[in-house]
Amino acid sequence: MDAVGAVSESPSQLAVQGRFLRACRREPVDATPIWLMRQAGRYMPEYRTLREKYGILDLVKTPELACAVTMQPIVAFDVDAAIIFADILPPLEGMGLQLEFVRGEGPVIRNPIRTVADIDALRPPPPEAALGFTLEAIRLARRELDARRVPLIGFAGAPFTLACYAIEGGPSRHLVRVKQLMMNEPAAWDRLMTKLSTVAGEFLVAQARAGAQALQIFDSWCGELAPRDYRHRVLPHVTRTVEIARTAGVPIILFGTGTAGMLTHLNTAGADVIGVDWRVDISDAWRQIGSDTAIQGNLDPVALLADWDETRARAKAILDQVGNRPGHIFNLGHGVLPETPVDQVRRLVDFVHEASKR
Amino acid sequence: MDAVGAVSESPSQLAVQGRFLRACRREPVDATPIWLMRQAGRYMPEYRTLREKYGILDLVKTPELACAVTMQPIVAFDVDAAIIFADILPPLEGMGLQLEFVRGEGPVIRNPIRTVADIDALRPPPPEAALGFTLEAIRLARRELDARRVPLIGFAGAPFTLACYAIEGGPSRHLVRVKQLMMNEPAAWDRLMTKLSTVAGEFLVAQARAGAQALQIFDSWCGELAPRDYRHRVLPHVTRTVEIARTAGVPIILFGTGTAGMLTHLNTAGADVIGVDWRVDISDAWRQIGSDTAIQGNLDPVALLADWDETRARAKAILDQVGNRPGHIFNLGHGVLPETPVDQVRRLVDFVHEASKR
Numbered sequence: 001m002d003a004v005g006a007v008s009e010s011p012s013q014l015a016v017q018g019r020f021l022r023a024c025r026r027e028p029v030d031a032t033p034i035w036l037m038r039q040a041g042r043y044m045p046e047y048r049t050l051r052e053k054y055g056i057l058d059l060v061k062t063p064e065l066a067c068a069v070t071m072q073p074i075v076a077f078d079v080d081a082a083i084i085f086a087d088i089l090p091p092l093e094g095m096g097l098q099l100e101f102v103r104g105e106g107p108v109i110r111n112p113i114r115t116v117a118d119i120d121a122l123r124p125p126p127p128e129a130a131l132g133f134t135l136e137a138i139r140l141a142r143r144e145l146d147a148r149r150v151p152l153i154g155f156a157g158a159p160f161t162l163a164c165y166a167i168e169g170g171p172s173r174h175l176v177r178v179k180q181l182m183m184n185e186p187a188a189w190d191r192l193m194t195k196l197s198t199v200a201g202e203f204l205v206a207q208a209r210a211g212a213q214a215l216q217i218f219d220s221w222c223g224e225l226a227p228r229d230y231r232h233r234v235l236p237h238v239t240r241t242v243e244i245a246r247t248a249g250v251p252i253i254l255f256g257t258g259t260a261g262m263l264t265h266l267n268t269a270g271a272d273v274i275g276v277d278w279r280v281d282i283s284d285a286w287r288q289i290g291s292d293t294a295i296q297g298n299l300d301p302v303a304l305l306a307d308w309d310e311t312r313a314r315a316k317a318i319l320d321q322v323g324n325r326p327g328h329i330f331n332l333g334h335g336v337l338p339e340t341p342v343d344q345v346r347r348l349v350d351f352v353h354e355a356s357k358r
Numbered sequence: 359m360d361a362v363g364a365v366s367e368s369p370s371q372l373a374v375q376g377r378f379l380r381a382c383r384r385e386p387v388d389a390t391p392i393w394l395m396r397q398a399g400r401y402m403p404e405y406r407t408l409r410e411k412y413g414i415l416d417l418v419k420t421p422e423l424a425c426a427v428t429m430q431p432i433v434a435f436d437v438d439a440a441i442i443f444a445d446i447l448p449p450l451e452g453m454g455l456q457l458e459f460v461r462g463e464g465p466v467i468r469n470p471i472r473t474v475a476d477i478d479a480l481r482p483p484p485p486e487a488a489l490g491f492t493l494e495a496i497r498l499a500r501r502e503l504d505a506r507r508v509p510l511i512g513f514a515g516a517p518f519t520l521a522c523y524a525i526e527g528g529p530s531r532h533l534v535r536v537k538q539l540m541m542n543e544p545a546a547w548d549r550l551m552t553k554l555s556t557v558a559g560e561f562l563v564a565q566a567r568a569g570a571q572a573l574q575i576f577d578s579w580c581g582e583l584a585p586r587d588y589r590h591r592v593l594p595h596v597t598r599t600v601e602i603a604r605t606a607g608v609p610i611i612l613f614g615t616g617t618a619g620m621l622t623h624l625n626t627a628g629a630d631v632i633g634v635d636w637r638v639d640i641s642d643a644w645r646q647i648g649s650d651t652a653i654q655g656n657l658d659p660v661a662l663l664a665d666w667d668e669t670r671a672r673a674k675a676i677l678d679q680v681g682n683r684p685g686h687i688f689n690l691g692h693g694v695l696p697e698t699p700v701d702q703v704r705r706l707v708d709f710v711h712e713a714s715k716r
Binding site for chain 2: 174175176179180183184223224225226227228229258260261262278279280281284285300301302303305306307310314317333337339
């Protein structure tokens, strides 16, 4: 794909790069920026075509393919940011865990952490060695994206979500093993979380050095915790990840799901932007985190599967709740669902820009 | 089982009946009352013994067996309330849906709602005809419980959670079909929710007439909704269920999971008690719903799988957050997990009574 050759520098595209990064810093924008978690994914026919030939880890680990997938939604839609096509779990592989993607099951760790000795055996690897493929994909994507004036987001899993995969080994409804370690073995838990938070932070810094212009930390599981457990057993470690990542000098987004009861805690981790899911009114969320932090969100991904009038009404309600207050990045509350019609994504992106024009 | 013959009228047991019902009305109590969702369940060897011989629906539909299961935790622990052993889904059967419990999969509806015509074909049945087995189990259980001075809770599924099962037919991660109906077909959605809320309300009234001394409405799925969708598309129907149930003159508990972002809405449904899960600090939750409503919760069920010192610390933290304020019923944030040690339940029940003694 030669995306550079297809560049058309419309006024809106020239505005794009500034719009997302300015919103991260809560500076005034010409219109509300929008990008979507999993904007490159199974709902796009171009993506499915590649997936027929390659496994997910093949796409992630082949820089040219990861770059091509990253560009698919940029070519298709007027989104205000790209996010590198990668996965949160390869850093665990670099630490000695065996990762596989099983069709229909998702990611599986073949040798999950079961003992304190397993924790002490984990080797935090230098990011360049273990995750060079994503760093190279970032370098490739930046060349194509710069021509389009679209900024690139790098990302990592938050230490708690990484711990969930490392310990449970696969999907887990109640996170019993994770919480048992957290509750019963606080010293071992702290050692594990220190390793994971450091690896995540260093990987984020490496991504920024390779060209990522913003960094998102994904904590998809933190909402399973009681707020007090989050605060005492998890927050110090997320804060470490943010502190390390901050040395790269680019905006940091901290995203979690199910966080309506712990947003004030998330906010103290020091990120520039808090990403929220749809289970909280965005105005309530912003009141909780205060006006010194930007906010990202928060349309229910299922709203993209409704009739357009209903989708639009829900997107409008979010824009209305925010008003013209600077520092809002429109996004879904979680990833685009595979059954989402492509046209709905296009309409949403265009609607958010039009309806929020200052 | 002749539970009546085993009664020992210790002072604490004499206090019990008043304690739970008084807390529902926010009246002063001698100690904080406690009962546990799924306190009769797979973690108890007595229950597993019965389950080796009978399916779940056999237990639910045979009044003598349902009564025996209801009494198991009352005999084993000093809990302050019993809850009738029943299920939220049999009312759907009475309306024409085919319910099965598949081992390892949970409940499955063989002919889920797929069209507006399916909704209009649902026949709300008179509770005595369709759910006589639970009403008879309540009558039987009351005889045994009265001798022990333990009050009995009846329950029903909230209309949204019933709609989830009726439409999805089984477990569903994103509730896509439910939300699509809710978003795209508001008139049909209202007709469905009106039927379900009326059936739930009438079933609750029938349970109170049969002897239930309090009524809990379970909305296990409502936390999957955006707060605005809950408020506009669900709340009017839960409110109808509460209004119908209220004619029975007993306290009403409205329980939902993942509700940290919508507690003020839940509270307007008019229940006497709001049940919260562990994903919100109980003091925050109570601040949101205000002091005119009692609160039930909210220990993480996984905390019962921790070492006792940790379990106790977490239970103590909840009691400390509440203080001596009347109107707190101690419970887990969701059901007891099957792998919970029986001794941990006993210790928790006794600890809550001792630590909260006025």
